[in-house]
Amino acid sequence: MTALALPATTPLTQVHPQLRLVQDDFIRKWGEMGQIWGINRTMAEIHALLYISGTPLCMDDVMERLHISRGNSSMSLRSLCEWGIIRRSHRRGERREYFESLSDVWEMFSIIAAERKRREMDPVLETIKNCIKQLDKETIGKLAGDEAVKRTRERLDGMEEFMSVTNKVFQQFVGNAKSGLNKVVKVLLKAL
Amino acid sequence: MTALALPATTPLTQVHPQLRLVQDDFIRKWGEMGQIWGINRTMAEIHALLYISGTPLCMDDVMERLHISRGNSSMSLRSLCEWGIIRRSHRRGERREYFESLSDVWEMFSIIAAERKRREMDPVLETIKNCIKQLDKETIGKLAGDEAVKRTRERLDGMEEFMSVTNKVFQQFVGNAKSGLNKVVKVLLKAL
């Protein structure tokens, strides 16, 4: 029969109550904001907890601290790993897995922005380009001179220009970590 | 007994089938993208329809074209008006109301960005500043030198820097229409 069972949670979780209050505040707000980035509340809270703790935590730490189920923790942690904004981390001689957040906020933002651009903006731009192509085909035919077609064409052009530029700006942010982004931002702010 | 009833929909809705197909494509995709801007699918589709049509449409036009209920149309149109990205427009001698989209995409983006910044980013930045203040109070007291407090403080600082800069960049985009934004963007792209 076995020796002393390990405590389910890391000692690191047991922070001073005052510190905990401050952290909870941050976690709550960050969770609300998660939706901006297209991440659900729980996932955002888990991420906030790992980020603010600044040290690896295990699944039981997360469950206990945020009062969420094992299943939810497991899914959300996996999904955050897939996003690439947290990482698994292992301790020698220990069986269980730990998770920690990237520490560079700029890098995290880059990763999220890149993914959202790819999934959400690129397809729209493609659709718009396609619409323009389609419309041009019609214009050569019997719809030439049609007022409504003209108006639609103008609107599509306006939208395409907008999306293209936005896409390029995003592109610049993506793949640069802190130093690069800071440069970009400084240039931008100085120019205004 | 009344004279000839007006047709429920504007003649303008009756676009050529080919044009309609192209417009539908755009509307569908724009609806999907709405979620990026924090606008729900139907609202985004209504907006897309008004934008792509380039001409004022009435509620029945919208209902018929998108197959949505009167209630939903009414709520969504109101909400789009509140956002400021579509406007009511009236025709002399006609009772019913028409709606049209802003035509300048850059202006629409500005409006949306301003609102989201105000509602979603500003409160987070405030919370973070508050957390830092709280933490500093504790640090003076009995938690001075606590490792966990130090780590948390570092993380909060990193996040604050990020949010502040992001906020400033947003600020620049807000309140500028096409010309202003284009200048900003050109400067940015050239600098890279």
Add this chain to the structure above:
DNA sequence: CTATACTTTCAGAAGTTACTGAAAGAAAGA
């Protein structure tokens, strides 16, 4: 092989958001 320690999966429950359609409201004209 069996026991233990831990993780993942997934069906269903709970919670949330979006939509409908009928009824009430408002404005204009007769």
Add this chain to the structure above:
DNA sequence: TCTTTCTTTCAGTAACTTCTGAAAGTATAG
């Protein structure tokens, strides 16, 4: 005034998302 035309509201419902917890799965140690 009453009728007509159009808009808004809102209770109920449908569709979707998130969460739970128990069961199955996996890896390691004895």
